[in-house]
Amino acid sequence: MSNRGNLDRNRFLAYHREMLRIRALEETALEGLKQGLVLGAIHPSIGQEAIAAGVAGQLRRDDILLSTHRGHGHTLAKGADPEAMMRELFGRQGGNCGGKGGSMHIADFSVGMLGANGVVGANIVIATGAAHAIRLHGDDRIVACFFGDGAINRGPFLEGLNWAAAFDLPVLFICEDNGFAATTRSADLTAGPGPAARAASFGMDAESIDGNDITIVAETAESLIDRVRRNRKPAFLHARTYRLTGHTGADPATYRPATEVEQAWQNDPIARSRALLVAAGVETEVFDTMERAVAAEMKQVFEAARNAPWPDPAEGLTDVLDARAPEVA
Amino acid sequence: MAEMTYAAAGAAALSETMEADRTVWALGEDLGRGGVFGQYAGLEARFGAERIVSTPISEAAIMGVGVGAAMTGTRPVVEMRFADFALCATDELINQAAKARFMFGGQTRVPLTVRMPVGMWRSSAAQHSQSLEALYTHIPGLVVMMPATPADNHAMLKAAILSDDPVVYLEHKNLWPLSGEVPDDAAPYRIGTAGVARQGSDLTIVTWSATLHDILAAAGRAAQAGVADIEVLDLRTLWPWDKACVLQSVRRTGRLLIAHEAVVVGGFGAEVAATVAEELHSDLKAPVRRIGAPKLPIGYAPTLENEIRLGPDRLDAAIARMMS
Numbered sequence: 001m002s003n004r005g006n007l008d009r010n011r012f013l014a015y016h017r018e019m020l021r022i023r024a025l026e027e028t029a030l031e032g033l034k035q036g037l038v039l040g041a042i043h044p045s046i047g048q049e050a051i052a053a054g055v056a057g058q059l060r061r062d063d064i065l066l067s068t069h070r071g072h073g074h075t076l077a078k079g080a081d082p083e084a085m086m087r088e089l090f091g092r093q094g095g096n097c098g099g100k101g102g103s104m105h106i107a108d109f110s111v112g113m114l115g116a117n118g119v120v121g122a123n124i125v126i127a128t129g130a131a132h133a134i135r136l137h138g139d140d141r142i143v144a145c146f147f148g149d150g151a152i153n154r155g156p157f158l159e160g161l162n163w164a165a166a167f168d169l170p171v172l173f174i175c176e177d178n179g180f181a182a183t184t185r186s187a188d189l190t191a192g193p194g195p196a197a198r199a200a201s202f203g204m205d206a207e208s209i210d211g212n213d214i215t216i217v218a219e220t221a222e223s224l225i226d227r228v229r230r231n232r233k234p235a236f237l238h239a240r241t242y243r244l245t246g247h248t249g250a251d252p253a254t255y256r257p258a259t260e261v262e263q264a265w266q267n268d269p270i271a272r273s274r275a276l277l278v279a280a281g282v283e284t285e286v287f288d289t290m291e292r293a294v295a296a297e298m299k300q301v302f303e304a305a306r307n308a309p310w311p312d313p314a315e316g317l318t319d320v321l322d323a324r325a326p327e328v329a
Numbered sequence: 330m331a332e333m334t335y336a337a338a339g340a341a342a343l344s345e346t347m348e349a350d351r352t353v354w355a356l357g358e359d360l361g362r363g364g365v366f367g368q369y370a371g372l373e374a375r376f377g378a379e380r381i382v383s384t385p386i387s388e389a390a391i392m393g394v395g396v397g398a399a400m401t402g403t404r405p406v407v408e409m410r411f412a413d414f415a416l417c418a419t420d421e422l423i424n425q426a427a428k429a430r431f432m433f434g435g436q437t438r439v440p441l442t443v444r445m446p447v448g449m450w451r452s453s454a455a456q457h458s459q460s461l462e463a464l465y466t467h468i469p470g471l472v473v474m475m476p477a478t479p480a481d482n483h484a485m486l487k488a489a490i491l492s493d494d495p496v497v498y499l500e501h502k503n504l505w506p507l508s509g510e511v512p513d514d515a516a517p518y519r520i521g522t523a524g525v526a527r528q529g530s531d532l533t534i535v536t537w538s539a540t541l542h543d544i545l546a547a548a549g550r551a552a553q554a555g556v557a558d559i560e561v562l563d564l565r566t567l568w569p570w571d572k573a574c575v576l577q578s579v580r581r582t583g584r585l586l587i588a589h590e591a592v593v594v595g596g597f598g599a600e601v602a603a604t605v606a607e608e609l610h611s612d613l614k615a616p617v618r619r620i621g622a623p624k625l626p627i628g629y630a631p632t633l634e635n636e637i638r639l640g641p642d643r644l645d646a647a648i649a650r651m652m653s
Contacts (some may be wrong), residue, residue, distance in 0.1 A: 064401065097434030105432040114400055115433055118481060119424055125390045129397020129405075136354060136379065136403055156421075159390035166385065319435040321494045323472045325521035325569035328576060 007215070015214050016273045017290055019054040023270060024298040025082050029072065029089050029103075033249045037306060038089050042103045047212075047244030050269035051176050052077045054217030055144060055237070058225045064112045064143045066123040069104045070176075071116035074146050079111035083301045087245040092308035099311040100319065119146060119210045121154035124173070128160045131169035131199040135232070142170040142228050150181030152195050159186040164234040165202040172224055173199065176211065178243040182254055199236030211239025212269040213266045215276065242267065330512055336368040336505040338479040339444075343369070343406060343487035347376055350404065353490055357391055357408025357444075365410055366446065366505050380392035390585030392418035392443065396426045399441040404490055405472040412445035412499060413456045426495040438493040442486070447475075448539055448590055449634060450502035455626040458634075459536070460591035463498040466568045466600065472496040472520060473567040477541040479509035481565060484518035501539040523571035525578075529560035532584040532651050535575055535601055537564040540590050540639060547644040557652045567597050572604060579605050581591060583614035586651050588639060619648045 026046055032038040045052065052073030059065065059078065076082055081097065086093030089103050098109050107115035114130060117123040127145035134141050151157055152175060164171045175195040176207040180186060199206040205227060209216050217239060218254065232268040242264040246253035253261070274287060333341065347353045355369065361383040363370035373381040384391050388409065395407040409415040415422065426439050449458045465473045472494045476482040482500065489496040526541060527548050535545045541563045548559035560578050564570055577586045586607050587598035598619040605617050622637045 055350060063369070066397075095434070097432060097436070099435045101432040107433040107436055109433070109436040114397075116436070117425075119420055121463070122393070122420055122425060125393025125421060126397035126400070127389065129394035129399075130401040131397075132394050133398035133401035133403045136352070137401075156389050156393060159385075159387040160393065162385060163387060163390045165380075319431045321472060321569070323492065323494050323520040323569050324366055324567075325566070325571050326573045327575045 007276060009277065009280055009282060012214065012273070012277060013282065013286070015053045015057055015218060016270070016277060017294065018057065018077050019049040019214070019270050019273060020291060020294045021082070021297070022049045022052055022076055023030050024294045025076055025085065025301070028086065028298045028302050030088060030249050032086070032302065032305070038103070038249070039091050040102045040104070042089065042249045043247065044245045044249060045070045045073045046243045046245070047264065047268065048178060049073055050214040050217050050273065051174065051211045051241060053240045054214050055172070055174055055221040057218055058222045059144055060141070062112060063113055063141050064127070066114050066127040066130070066143065066145045067116045068120070068123065068147055069116060069118055070148065071106060071146070072103070075106050075108060075113050075116065076258055078108070079115045080108035080113055082297065083304050084108070086301045086305035087308050089309070090305045090308065092305060093311050094308050098315055102317070104189045113230055121151035121156045123147065124151065124160035125156045125163070127171055128164045128169060131164060132167060133170045135167065135169055140229060142172065142225060144174060146174045146176060148181070149175060149177040149179065149186040149190070149195065151175070152198060153181070153190060161199060161202050161204070161234070168233050170228050170232050172221070172228050172237060174237045174239060175233065177238060177240050180243055180247065182247050183251065183253070194238065196238040197234060199238070204234050204236055206236035206238065208238040209240070211241040212267050212272060214269060214273045241269070244268070330510050332508055333463055333511050334505065335479045335482050335507045336366060338483040338511050339368050339486050339500065340370060340372060341511070342483045343490070344372060344375065346487055346490045347380060352403040353406065354380040354382065354403060355408060356384050356394065358384055358386055358410050360408060364408060366502065368500070368505065369408070381515050388414050388417035389421055392421035392428065393425065395441050395443070396421055396439060397430065398528055399426070399439045400429060400437045404440045406442045406444065406490060409443060409445045411457050412447040413459050415443065415445050419482045419647050422497070423468050427468050431470060439495045440493045441495045442489045442498050443496065444498045444500060447499045448501040448503055449627060449638065452629050452631065452634065454629040455631060458627040460589070462499055462567055463591060463595055463597045466597050469599065470495065471568065473499070473500070474520065475499045475538040476565065477501070477504070477538050477563050478508060480511045480515065481518070481524070483511045484515050487566065488520050490519040498575045499538065503539050521569040521571060522568045523565055523574040524563045525560065525574070526563045527559065527561040528557040529582070531557040531559065531582055532586060532648065533560045533562060533575070533578040533582045534588055535562045535564055536588045538590065540588050543644060544586070544588055547641065547648060548643060550641070551648050555618065556649060560647070562587040570601070575601060576608055579609055582652050583612055585617045586647060587619045588644070588647070589621045590639065591621055592624050593619050594624045596621050615651055618647065618651060620644070
């Protein structure tokens with residue numbers, strides 16, 4: 001796959017930094033949850049960062065991305081401001097959604113991030129619609145749509161993939177396969193040879209990869225995105241990974257043996273990325289500087305979010321409908 | 330002035346908005362062939378298959394694509410074929426379209442029009458006949474509109490398409506062939522306004538959709554028989570609804586009957602009745618009453634279907650009771 005002896009150090013250092021930022025943002029959010037500052041459920045993507053960084057790294061700012069309930073990494077990697085994200089998780093003013101959405105509805109339309117979604121698989125047909133609109137506008141943007149292995153058993157997966165293929169729409173579907181549909185092993189409940197085979201049955205290019213190897217993720221995504229952009233047809237990326245935390249920040253995930261999780265930590269995408277960069281000659285000091293900068297950024301984000309005011313209750317009455325019936329005299 | 334059918338008036342409204350705005354497009358099953366009721370006749374030939382899009386039988390995708398496309402700079406008109414089938418796209422409409430603007434903190438609008446043909450129509454039984462408007466009036470974030478005449482279908486559909494809100498647009502299948510005048514220079518319809526279909530002084534009847542025509546006939550009979558001089562209000566938009574118009578009328582007549590084809594239990598008539606009871610208790614000369622369908626699935630045989638319908642006898646009896 002990649003010629004690791006000739007790793008493009010600057011490019012992969014940028015992805016490494018993005019993975020560190022995602023990890024640090026989510027660890028900060030988990031600390032916020034512990035302190036009662038994060039109010040609702042959060043779904044960490046710790047252990048899955050290579051997919052977010054590696055795919056979003058190939059997108060243009062004006063490309064569109066749709067995410068899931070486990071969407072902090074995708075959102076940050078697409079270019080959202082982490083302070084606005086943390087304010088949203090804390091339900092404060094200045095959050096991306098003004099405190100109206102929280103973690104599961106995080107969105108930043110200014111960077112083409114059209115929303116996480118609280119309903120598994122629901123974003124697949126919405127992403128397909130965004131791509132259909134792009135087709136009507138006639139420009140060269142593409143859509144990246146992330147979902148998990150649990151989503152492939154929902155109806156909108158079939159309807160959306162068929163539609164995108166039938167109408168030749170520019171969407172990259174990315175299945176982040178962490179092995180668990182909420183708290184149940186998805187392999188026990190999923191028939192057939194897997195996500196990529198399902199996608200291939202619609203006639204679309206589908207690749208199945210090690211989603212914890214940043215070089216493989218970035219290079220495969222680059223190739224697929226290039227094809228989607230040029231050919232105006234959908235493609236599918238099945239990226240195998242492992243969710244190192246529970247389903248939610250409050251889930252101790254006792255349904256899986258400790259040894260399995262310990263082994264999975266040996267496959268941590270950030271540690272693997274660092275090893276590759278070290279092998280390519282990057283010095284320890286570079287990582288130390290980078291880690292300090294990321295930690296400082298997230299410390300500032302945490303403090304700013306903690307000190308931000310609550311939304312004005314009157315805000316809860318806005319952003320519903322424009323239509324108004326005549327006033328009662 | 331042009332004489333046209335309710336179906337043709339809908340097609341004209343879509344055609345005029347598509348002509349004026351390149352971002353308006355329609356998607357649904359069999360639209361290229363004119364739609365299942367001919368309400369899209371001739372539009373594919375005029376605008377091409379890129380803007381009059383015939384889709385797979387994938388209701389969740391039709392609605393979901395509409396939502397995504399509405400958030401990406403277009404104004405989709407989604408056709409659900411039968412309101413009953415829109416239930417396959419409930420998440421896309423209720424959790425997504427209705428919520429996106431609010432839950433994303435106003436970062437987006439969802440200028441989506443969802444056309445859902447409703448109502449009883451020649452032995453179509455339990456899954457092709459329902460009037461489900463009350464379901465959508467309950468959901469924050471949706472506008473609900475139900476035109477009753479060709480002129481209203483023309484003006485109201487244009488308003489729905491031009492609105493930045495998601496609109497559930499319920500056309501009645503029995504009205505497709507109804508012919509009427511559609512003015513060329515009608516003022517734009519203001520969403521949320523009712524119409525006074527008949528002026529009267531003894532009793533206000535609030536209704537909407539095809540039932541309007543049954544009520545107008547009943548009001549004519551009541552006038553002829555000297556039973557009552559009835560004011561008939563066509564609500565037209567169920568959410569947001571024109572409370573001001575209804576309260577003003579009932580304040581004058583002192584009597585209110587609400588009539589709709591849908592099941593009376595939990596129907597939108599209950600909301601109108603409760604509001605009038607709360608606001609005008611001391612002005613009422615008679616209890617507020619509702620008339621509609623019993624809580625039963627709709628049967629296939631005409632004798633069974635007629636059990637559900639608001640026939641002339643039931644309407645005349647309800648009016649007589651209001652005046653007794």
